[in-house]
Amino acid sequence: MSLEVKHVFYTYQEGSPTESHALQDICLNVDEGEFLGIVGHTGSGKSTLIQHLNGLLKPTKGDVLVDGLNINRKEAKGKLKELRMKVGIVFQYPEYQLFEETVEQDISFGPRNLGLSDTEVKQRVKESMELLKLDYKTLRKQSPFDLSGGQKRKVAIAGVLAMKPKYLVLDEPTAGLDPRGREEFLEQIAMLHRQGMTIVMVSHSMDDIARYAQQMIVMDHSRIKLQGTPQEVFSQPDVLDAAGVGVPSLTRLLLRLKEQGLDVRTDLIRMDEIKDEILRALAARGGNPSC
Ligand SMILES: Nc1ncnc2c1ncn2[C@@H]1O[C@H](COP(=O)(O)OP(=O)(O)O)[C@@H](O)[C@H]1O
Ligand SMILES: [Mg+2]
Incomplete structure (x- = not known):
């Protein structure tokens, strides 16, 4: 069971002089139980992509399958409601969509x-x-x-x-929250994930993705530029730089230490591993690391 995006293209205002190719040849698999992070510069196509995951937008070309059901084919007709139940999307600044009298x-x-x-x-x-x-x-x-x-x-x-929903899709859910609210919120999402919910989270924070995602994609001008585990993706800082997204602050620290001549691994993402690695490298270099 999974969400599958196969060679999806999406064009806004197709045929008009203002047409915009927001997605170009996107291929993506989100397995049940996974936590996928999506990053990318503004306008790279993140929001357009996630709106394809429950049929809100239909690909101009290509296919989207939810648990094997192709949402663009006739077979999905009449099942759209079921589909929207399965894939819950939380848009950016969802609080603007509240409208009832009571909570x-x-x-x-x-x-x-x-x-x-x-x-x-x-x-x-x-x-x-x-x-x-x-x-x-x-x-x-x-x-x-x-x-x-x-x-x-x-x-x-x-x-x-x-x-x-079986799949929870969140578009920049922490935007505009203060650091404490953000932390608390991410912990709750992580808890839902531990309870078995599949999470797809768009974020502009590489630090958040580094901490929570198991798989990630980096979007750049309507295409997927990089795809893999955060560890794999963050080991390519030059590509990330070119895509305009940078690397998490802890990865930056490791890269900086390496530049300064300390023989550290730069592919670690967890705080505790990084601490051990830095202490190990300092000890290997000789001298007392605490002076
Ligand atoms: N409703 C729309 N009409 C026309 N173009 C749009 C619309 N929404 C987004 N776009 C364009 O599609 C591209 C991708 O936008 P979007 O998916 O919102 O990117 P992101 O979420 O990564 O910032 C951008 O060039 C944007 O200007
Ligand atoms: Mg967006």
């Missing part, structure tokens, strides 16, 4: 549309609020507009989680 009503909107019973809807609202550490009792009757920015965003995301 509970807002989160209920999706599951209610699925035709679930009142009891089931209520249960799902409760569960998804708990998952995001939103207190059901105190918040459910409040207006979403009275909440803080971070909480509003969580309410919007709870609305997507309440549909119980």
Whole structure:
């Protein structure tokens, strides 16, 4: 079971003088249970790509398969609702899409549309609020507009989680959050992943991707420039530079130390491994590393 993108092209306003080739020959596989990170400069095609994952946009050319179902073929007709349930997309700044009078009503909107019973809807609202550490009792009757920015965003995301998607796709979910809100939020996403949810996360933060993603792609001018584990991708700083995305700060530190003559590996991404590696390299060089 997986999301498969096969040789997908997408052109906005095809045929008009302002047409824009937003995706060109994109191939991608997201296996069930995986955490995929997507990075790339502004305008590289990230948001366009993820909107293909649940059929919001249809490829100009190529195919998108969700658990084997080709979403552009006739066979998918009538199954679009099922598909949208399977693949939940959280858009950038989702809090701007809140519109109901209370938090509970807002989160209920999706599951209610699925035709679930009142009891089931209520249960799902409760569960998804708990998952995001939103207190059901105190918040459910409040207006979403009275909440803080971070909480509003969580309410919007709870609305997507309440549909119980198998694949959760997030477009720059931490943009505009303060460092604490960001950290807390990413931990919650990581927890959903540990519980078995497949995550696709677009982020402009290489540090976040380095910490959480198992696989990643780097987009550059409508194409996939690099693809692999974060370790594989970050070992090519020149390509990343050319794609306008840079490397995570810890990788930068290792590269800098190497430039200065310290014999360290530069393909590590975890803080604890990096610390051990630097201490090892210093010890190997001789002298007392703590002086
Ligand atoms: N609705 C649209 N109409 C026309 N062009 C668009 C539209 N949305 C995006 N584009 C263009 O498609 C390209 C990719 O955009 P987008 O997918 O939003 O990139 P990213 O999310 O990486 O910033 C850009 O050149 C952008 O200007
Ligand atoms: Mg975008």
